[in-house]
Amino acid sequence: MIEVRFYATLRIGRDKIYHGSPQEFTTVAELLRYFRLAIDDASLVLVNGESVSLNHVISDGDVVELFPPAFSDA
Numbered sequence: 001m002i003e004v005r006f007y008a009t010l011r012i013g014r015d016k017i018y019h020g021s022p023q024e025f026t027t028v029a030e031l032l033r034y035f036r037l038a039i040d041d042a043s044l045v046l047v048n049g050e051s052v053s054l055n056h057v058i059s060d061g062d063v064v065e066l067f068p069p070a071f072s073d074a
Contacts, residue, residue, distance in 0.1 A: 002058060004031065005065045010041065022060050029054040031064065043069035 004018040014035065025031040028045050032038070032054070044067040045052055058064065 001060065003063045004035075005063065007065065007067045009068045010037070010066050022058050022062070026057055027054065028052060028056045028058065028064070031058060032066075037066070041068060042066040 001019055002022050004020070006014050006016060006018070018035075025034045028047070029039070032042060039054065044065075045054075045056075046065040046067075047056055047058065047062050049063075
């Protein structure tokens with residue numbers, strides 16, 4: 001079982017936390033596609049509290065946190 005946590009605008013239209021099987025996707029990039037997110041939609045991806053690349057392999061027991069890009073009107 002893995003846990004995926006969505007933050008800020010990435011929560012729109014989704015549950016705040018998703019629990020699922022790691023067989024549904026094996027990498028962070030596949031996870032983003034699974035949730036119909038573009039690569040640019042998640043500017044920060046943490047797995048078990050550490051920043052990872054899109055090629056990072058997701059394992060059973062992982063906690064994945066997805067953060068959208070921050071922006072400024074300045």
